[in-house]
Every structure is written in structure tokens, then in C-alpha cells.
Amino acid sequence: MSIHTKLTEPFSLVLFGATGDLAKRKLYPALFSLFKSGLLPQNFAVIGVGRSKRTVEEFRTAVRSSVDQFSRLKVTDENEWNQFARKFFYVIADVNQPGQYQGIKTVVEENEKDWNLQGKGNRLYYLAIAPDLFGSVSRNLRLAGLTETSGWKRLIIEKPIGHDYASAKKLNEQMKESFTEQEIYRIDHYLGKEMVQNINVIRFANSLFEPLWNHHYIETVQITASETVGVEDRANYYDEAGALRDMVQNHILQILMMVCMEPPSRLKTEAIHDEKVKVLRSLRKIEESEAAEYVVRGQYRAGMLDGKLVPGYRDEKNVNPASNTETFVAAKLYVDNLRWAGVPFYIRTGKRMPAKATEIVIQFKEMPKNLYFNKNNDLGPNLLVINIQPVEGMYMVLNAKKPGSINEITPIAMEFCNNCDQGTPEAYESLLHDAVAGDQTFFTHWDEVSLAWKFIDPIRRAWDRGEIPLEFYESGTWGPQAADDLLAKEGHRWWPVSSQRRHQIVKANEMVKM
Numbered sequence: 001m002s003i004h005t006k007l008t009e010p011f012s013l014v015l016f017g018a019t020g021d022l023a024k025r026k027l028y029p030a031l032f033s034l035f036k037s038g039l040l041p042q043n044f045a046v047i048g049v050g051r052s053k054r055t056v057e058e059f060r061t062a063v064r065s066s067v068d069q070f071s072r073l074k075v076t077d078e079n080e081w082n083q084f085a086r087k088f089f090y091v092i093a094d095v096n097q098p099g100q101y102q103g104i105k106t107v108v109e110e111n112e113k114d115w116n117l118q119g120k121g122n123r124l125y126y127l128a129i130a131p132d133l134f135g136s137v138s139r140n141l142r143l144a145g146l147t148e149t150s151g152w153k154r155l156i157i158e159k160p161i162g163h164d165y166a167s168a169k170k171l172n173e174q175m176k177e178s179f180t181e182q183e184i185y186r187i188d189h190y191l192g193k194e195m196v197q198n199i200n201v202i203r204f205a206n207s208l209f210e211p212l213w214n215h216h217y218i219e220t221v222q223i224t225a226s227e228t229v230g231v232e233d234r235a236n237y238y239d240e241a242g243a244l245r246d247m248v249q250n251h252i253l254q255i256l257m258m259v260c261m262e263p264p265s266r267l268k269t270e271a272i273h274d275e276k277v278k279v280l281r282s283l284r285k286i287e288e289s290e291a292a293e294y295v296v297r298g299q300y301r302a303g304m305l306d307g308k309l310v311p312g313y314r315d316e317k318n319v320n321p322a323s324n325t326e327t328f329v330a331a332k333l334y335v336d337n338l339r340w341a342g343v344p345f346y347i348r349t350g351k352r353m354p355a356k357a358t359e360i361v362i363q364f365k366e367m368p369k370n371l372y373f374n375k376n377n378d379l380g381p382n383l384l385v386i387n388i389q390p391v392e393g394m395y396m397v398l399n400a401k402k403p404g405s406i407n408e409i410t411p412i413a414m415e416f417c418n419n420c421d422q423g424t425p426e427a428y429e430s431l432l433h434d435a436v437a438g439d440q441t442f443f444t445h446w447d448e449v450s451l452a453w454k455f456i457d458p459i460r461r462a463w464d465r466g467e468i469p470l471e472f473y474e475s476g477t478w479g480p481q482a483a484d485d486l487l488a489k490e491g492h493r494w495w496p497v498s499s500q501r502r503h504q505i506v507k508a509n510e511m512v513k514m
């Protein structure tokens, strides 16, 4: 649903994890931006839950400081702020204690009474807490009667959903005891990003691209999600998870599905999910014995980034000094269906790389080189680059005549920037909006989660057996040499990321000649 659609139905948002990092950095700012944009209904309430002792006033003050610090849209008027702040409540509760849900119920019911909606309020339960608590919260919500309403009830959960297929399945079964699949909203925040949502439009609304979007015309597809940050203060989670579970199982595979899916029969949630799931079903399985051939894992060492020396992963706070956790993954994937037969999809993601960039490069097949225009061996392939972040947009690299020459070729670029002139909604704004609106299109279905784990698990097992080397890369570089070799074997190479070159016509010469 368009984020510009005003939400009109009253609702209660019960936010577990109200004192946590996600709430502070993403959720309160997103709620405020939605409010400030006039998209929230007159009647809504946010009931924060945590064990930390806070008065309602203290909680509202904490929400204010998170909005001031992180919100896309800023508070410009104290009346506006007071109207927003009045919607926030706080309940001290340990989610493992069923008896402590009564306090939550009281606040929810009081608000619903004020809105003349006794017994029929709409309720959104957001679990911004560790996944091992999801089962217990779902059960306790039901035991406390909080799932009994003739309005709608929905459960939003965050990743990671388990650490492998078996644990994800168990979690899912626990949640299913209280919520149906249609009521469970699994967040993959990449699906809330503007340009990820734009992939379908770029593909299916342009007769320029749609006929070419297959193995007849596309040589390779590259998906890069690079970060400059290291593990930061999340080592307790990350050292267990690693990049394969943290980024590939969810965000990267979601992007892959969007790039590869067939046109849906209708622009409806079910039809889109069906097509995405078919991509995962066609994804060539990588057996444990093949992991070394298809996947590279790396870990950052100390190095220079932005002119500063940064420590190696094993020296980071709370990381096991002998850790073999991967902070980088590169892989060669194949989608074995008629559209994509033989096209390699190269993916890479890593921390402590030279730039923050999420990009998709569609590399088209080259023109026959023996024809007219390749005298100087300077005829490069056409590229379509979809910039997901930080710059949102796309550009195409084409070939044209060098001005003044006879038949000399020069690469040229055509660029579109989505967020250069004005900001676009943050992923969490869009996702919160859709969850309240009841639109599951950009949330992940259980089939997607389960198939993604089934794809990842054998690779993980191969690594856990320790038979495949962990490659090291210096911080501030594009990963280990093995990641370049993976492509070189197929006669390909990574295209340099371009999104650092903000608001600048792309230097296609550099792109093509590097």
C-alpha cells in the first residue's frame, strides 16, 4: 500500500523492547515521521513494555530524545510534540511472567474504552526483543486474553528468525499457537527500502527492460551489500550468527527474489509471494561438499578505514579471540529455471569495507566484438545499476561515439537519483505503515524464511566442520582475494560500487575500464 495513504482505523501498538536499541534508533523516529506526515489516525496508542523502571513521563522524554536524534522529520512545534507524546504509555513487565501482562491489558483496554471500541480494538504486537522470547510472548499474550478482540490483531517480529531451519520452524510453531500466518508480519527491513520496492516497477513497468530480463541478454547479476562499520556492540549476537545468517539468509536473498521473480498474476500480496517463493525453489542447492566451490567466507583484520586504524574482528569487544565467524561472504548462485539458466548471480556482503553501498548491477551480454566498433578494445558491456543505498536511484552505462572521433567508442551514463533532492521515507516508516494497514506484501512469508534457511544450512554445516578455509581481509578493502578469484574463474569481475559518488553523473569510463 502506498505510504501516502492515511491510516484511519484506531489501533494500539504494544511494543515489547521499548527500552532497546531498535526502538530508539528506528521505531520511535519512524512513528514520529508518520505522525508528522499526517498518516496516523486520530486515535492510536503506543504501549511500551520493558523490565526497566520508567515512569510514563520518563518514557515520553526518552522517546523525545530518540526522535530528536534519529528522526527524518524533526519536531518543529511543541504542540505537535505534545499531541504525539500523549499517545505513549509505559508498562513495566517481564515478558516471561504471564501475570505481568495484566498491566498491559489494562492500558490497552482503557484506550479502547476511550475510543468506544471495547472488545473490538485493533492490536499490533511488536516484538523488538530477542527471538528466543517470541514463543513465550505469543503464548502469554494469548493466556492473558490479549489476543481476544473482534478487531484485528497482528504480530510483528524482527530477525533473526532462528539460527537454522529447525530452530526457525520451532519458533514459527510456537507463534502459530496464538497467531495465524496472515497475522504474522516478519520484518526484513530491506523490503521497506524504497529502491527494493522499486525493483518490480523498474522491471515490469518498462518495456525497455522487461524483454531483456533473462539469460538471452543478461551475462551476470551482482548484488553487493557492503558496510564500513564493524561488529560494533553486537558481538554477543553477531559472533554466533555471522554474515551468512545475518545478511545473506534474509536481505540478500530477498533482493535476489525481487530481481528474479516472474511477473505476478496480479499486484496482490499472495501473487507476489508465490512468485518470490518459486525463485527460492529454483535456487540451485549448494551441497556441503560444494560449498568451497561456490562460497567464500572472510573475516576482517585490522586496517585503515577513513584514515583511521580500526581493530581486527578478533580484537573487538566481546568477540572470541579465536573466533572463526565470517564477517564477509561472497557467493556464486544459480537460479535454475528457464529465465535464468546459466546466469551467475554473484553476491557479496561484508563489514569494514571501504564504502557503505547496497547495489545491484545487471550486466548485459556484450555486442559481438569482431564488429565495427571495437578497434581499440574499448567496447564495454551495458550495465543497469540499481542503487539501493545510500544514494537511491539507478543508472545505465551505454556506449556512444567519442565526440569528434569517427568510430571511437566511449561509455556514457544516464542517471536517475531518487533521494538527491528530497528525502524518502525510511524503511521502518513504510513497514510500520503497511503493518497497520494490513498489507503483508513487503513482509516475509514463512515459506520464504524456511526455504532460505534450507538453502543456507548446508553451507553453514560445511563451514562448521572447519574443512573450508576462513579467508582474511584487511579492513578497508573489498574482501579476500578468493572473492575476486570466484568471479575470475568464470571470466567475470566485481564492478566497483558507484553509490559513493553522490549526485554526480557516473564516471562510466571508470566503471567500464576498471
Ligand SMILES: NC(=O)C1=CN([C@@H]2O[C@H](COP(=O)(O)OP(=O)(O)OC[C@H]3O[C@@H](n4cnc5c(N)ncnc54)[C@H](OP(=O)(O)O)[C@@H]3O)[C@@H](O)[C@H]2O)C=CC1
Residues within 6 Å of the ligand: 016, 017, 018, 019, 020, 021, 022, 023, 049, 050, 051, 052, 093, 094, 095, 096, 127, 128, 129, 130, 131, 158, 159, 160
Ligand atoms: N538494533 C537493531 O538495529 C536491530 C535489531 N533487530 C532485532 O530487534 C530485536 C531487538 O533488538 P535491540 O533493540 O537491538 O535489542 P536491545 O538489547 O537493545 O533491547 C532488548 C529489549 O528487550 C527488552 N527485554 C529483554 N528481556 C526482556 C524481558 N524478559 N521482559 C521484557 N523485556 C525484555 C529490553 O528491555 P529491558 O531491559 O527494559 O527489560 C530491551 O528493551 C532483536 O530481535 C534484534 O535481533 C533487527 C535488526 C536491527
Ligand SMILES: O=C1O[C@H](COP(=O)(O)O)[C@@H](O)[C@H](O)[C@H]1O
Residues within 6 Å of the ligand: 189, 227, 246, 247, 358
Ligand atoms: O539486519 C542487519 O542490517 C544491517 C545493515 O542494514 P542497513 O539498512 O544499514 O544496510 C547490518 O549492519 C546488521 O548487521 C544486520 O543485522
